Amino acid sequence: MRKKKRFIAGASCPECHEADVMMLYKEHDVEKVECVKCGHIMTQPKEAVQASTRQFEQVIGVFRPE
Numbered sequence: 886m887r888k889k890k891r892f893i894a895g896a897s898c899p900e901c902h903e904a905d906v907m908m909l910y911k912e913h914d915v916e917k918v919e920c921v922k923c924g925h926i927m928t929q930p931k932e933a934v935q936a937s938t939r940q941f942e943q944v945i946g947v948f949r950p951e
């Protein structure tokens with residue numbers, strides 16, 4: 886696993902409006918958010934994403950796919 890992928894709690898997809906399907910990962914130092922449901926991708930370097938991800942980690946622990 887080269888990429889770190891983490892799900893974002895409480896985030897819903899702006900495309901398909903599913904909740905808890907948004908996955909955060911880093912590509913070329915740019916944080917991107919991908920919907921695992923419909924494949925919608927957002928480039929989101931905003932701090933809000935990191936904040937909610939951290940909150941998520943505190944709740945369930947760090948998500949480790951590997």
Ligand SMILES: [Zn+2]
Pocket residue numbers: 898899900901902903906920921922923924925
């Ligand atoms: Zn979606």
